[in-house]
Amino acid sequence: MEMFCFQCEQTANGTGCTRGGVCGKKIDTALLQDELTSKLVELACAAEGKPHDAETDDFMIDGLFTTITNVNFDDADIEALCSRGDALIRSYGGSCPFAAADVWHADEDVRSLESLLLFGMRGMAAYAHHARVLGKEDPEVNAFFYKGLASLAKDLTADERLALVMECGRVNLKCMALLNDANVGAYGKPEPTPVSTDIEAGPFIIVTGHDLHDLKLLLEQTEGKGINVYTHGEMLPAHAYPELKKYAHLRGNFGTAWQNQKKEFADVPAPILFTTNCLMPPAPSYSDRIFTTSVVGYPGMTHIDERKDFTPVIEKALALGGYAEKREMSGLNGGHVLTPGFGVDTVLSVADKVVDAVKSGTIKHFFLVGGCDGAKPGRNYYTEFVKQTPDDSVILTLACGKYRFNDLDLGTVAGLPRIMDMGQCNDAYSAIQVATALADVFGCGVNDLPLSMVLSWYEQKAVCILLTLFSLGIKNIYLGPTLPAFVSPNVLKLLVEKFSISPISTPSEDLEKILGS
Template sequence: MGEMFCFQCQQTAHNTGCEGKAGVCGKKSDTANFQDELTGALIGLARAVKSAKPTKAADELVLKGLFTTITNVNFNNETINTLLAQVNAEKEKIAADAENYDVQQIWDADEDIRSLKSLILFGMRGMAAYAYHAFALGFTSQKVTTFFYDGLYAVGEDYGMDELLPLVLKTGEANYKCMELLDKANTESYGTPVPTEVPLTIEKGPFIVVSGHDLHDLKLLLEQTKDKGINIYTHSEMLPAHGYPELKKYPHLKGNFGTAWQSQQSEFHNIPAPILFTTNCLMPVRQSYADRVFTTSVVSYPELVHIGEDKDFTPVIEKALECGGYEEDHPMTGINGGTTVTTGFAHGTVLSVAGKVIDLVKQGKIKHFFLIGGCDGAAPGRSYYTEFAKKTPIDTVILTLACGKYRLNDLKLGEIEGIPRIMDMGQCNDAYSAIKVALALADAFGCGVNELPLSLILSWYEQKAVAILLSLLYLGIKNIYLGPTLPAFISPNVLQVLVEKYNITPISTPEEDLKKILG
């Protein structure tokens, strides 16, 4: 199959692209090439839909197919090829003459075309994850679904910059609608999140660690482990689950295990419990815990037990009882040594105290808001986000979300008249919450979002962060600080457009950036 090419994540080799036998994420070249083939088949499916009507099966396959190609989701050739066969079969049913696309054409294209098509494709991959979580809860949007077909079709066409540039913003618009849909799905299913302090100590006895983003899978596991003497702990992006009333009511949802996804290989080493992955970020699994990792949904890894669509978690439950957990309570800490973290500050909560926040701004007691968050990764430069948070003045408030929050969410930075200085708004898709709060503040002060005393300091790692960035640009939000490096797939010309139009700025040092922002 030849060597791979992949540059969709922040940690891509030399910040230019992973080539050769394997990617930095651990994905092998044949797997990367099968994922490209799957993408080409999805473009073929979009071409089929252009000439006929989409089916419900096609709608679901587009979500699954795009989601499967996100970084750290699927390392398993077998499941990728099964999905590829399903996509091809559905395409034949809809319009047999629709041809699949060779994705290599994107990687070989003129750098500006490659850059714009990558922004659209990677943005859609991120959006597909959000759409899939909403779909799991029975929520869909015709506008979002239609955009997947339109976007995929466009990526396979011989379009120039004039046609592709507006599509980049349309991807952001579609993702904004998709995050709104998922917010509705989550709150209607589980209630409006409330601020909740979450312990980082693992109590003695059998337990299961649940990683990823899918609240539906967590709910099903909580139901199936009721009264079985097994405690459930969230990991990484599952932490915000503790804020939802309908999930909080399970007494065996106890706390959070460990820190962000990139520490899993050391934190899961010899853990006396099983780990269930519901979405990314799964890293290559080490021998010391490989017999205890389970996958479900589109997550897949060779030789691991996969929980199918029946969602019968019996093998995970049996493994938890067999492992037995820790013999004594096992204290863990955040990366700054904290023993608890707080979550649940979604837009419902923050806007319920908006009046007080606005008064504190008017009185000069809150001078500035920072949104510090995004996807985390293992690169050393990411300590920037911890340092930045520590250096923010005491009359400023930090909103945080996504796994980037693990850089700072155990810091104790105090309060401003009862308003916490750090507010965890949730998962990466809860960027929707942050946007809602920003729009409400702008409305209250009778100004545009860009005139607010609000700065966005974002970290990115994978394609969901790309989708969110595109949503922010669609909303016209400017002056975003982005790091730890700029995307390898953004060409100098495309970057120039983004800098001129939106003043996107690469991060420098916390001191320099704070000085620039606060003057």
């Protein structure tokens, strides 16, 4: 039996995976994820117009999160969620038979709009999950998951579906604000912090993913045990939060972006804890050192359950012992220091300096170059683009795409570093807030600022961020390395006409178009 999946940027032949996912997902797993999606839609229909409790909200959010690319490959986990969905559907006394496969085989434009909505909700569910872990939720955000999922079972017009897609973007802005407030409330305001890429001698643990709460719990449990903790991938921004960097054994950052993990983890004498995506099927050379938690799962890997007792990870670190001597490691461009922490509060604290620099012509342009990284050829575009930006420009960046250039030293402009790392993909809210604040200062719209967005995408969290930018009316976004396979020609034409979205070409050509020279 064939599967069908085209939700990630690397989908087979640029059209869809049918005989196993490029991500490593097996056919049976893909079909189970479709079944789980069907249960979510059926539950949304059954619960429509009725009050729903925390258990149902948890299921909605975690069920959607589980189906994001590179999160869960464990069929037993997904089957358990499907059974839980059946029980919840019965508890609401409703039944609305639905097959997710119907979405993939619908009319091309209907499929495109429904996929945009579904994938956007999957991305938003990840942000809602992280906020929920910290005790923060929003009724409007929760309610939209039900509304959006139930709409997939309804016969709607194209205009009605497009309206839901835009609404998803608006609600996701609220969700990202919720997560930002949750993180700042729990860990303090991020501040620029130099982070070494070198690895000290002795036992250590690598933590990857996005969940800062899991990292905090691990730091608490490893304190005083002679174990160092290193971030990886999207966990790098953790070093910028005061309540996390106060732990002396949070020592630095290991490796680069998620798609390099098979090479980087091959011989490392330490355990790796996956708190969220992006997990790749581990190679035999290090599979005994992989631990998962939360919604992440892989057959045969040790899973840390909701009690969050990281003893097995700690014991593995002590047993492996780490490196005998300090290892000097570097980013993709040879740099040894990364500096996250340029969140909205940091940037706006020097807003007057930025404004003066723009008015005097010292700073002529801002580029937001960020998004997902991936293994597909063509992503060196982002490295070369940043290298070719003029000296009188500033590069704001976030998400794992920054690993293409975040170890470069481009110097300063107007006393400010030319590269400012704003955080995870979860921190896109900061970039939006900076843009809107600068627009307010200059008395113009965001589209009138000397600001260009050059974005890369891979999975569904990038989709919901893009929908948020659309919902804010932001235009002239450059997107790559390829356009989404799930966007039909007619829907793409609509987005181009409405938002002037452009596929990337070459760094020099795009810079010439942007700067007009």
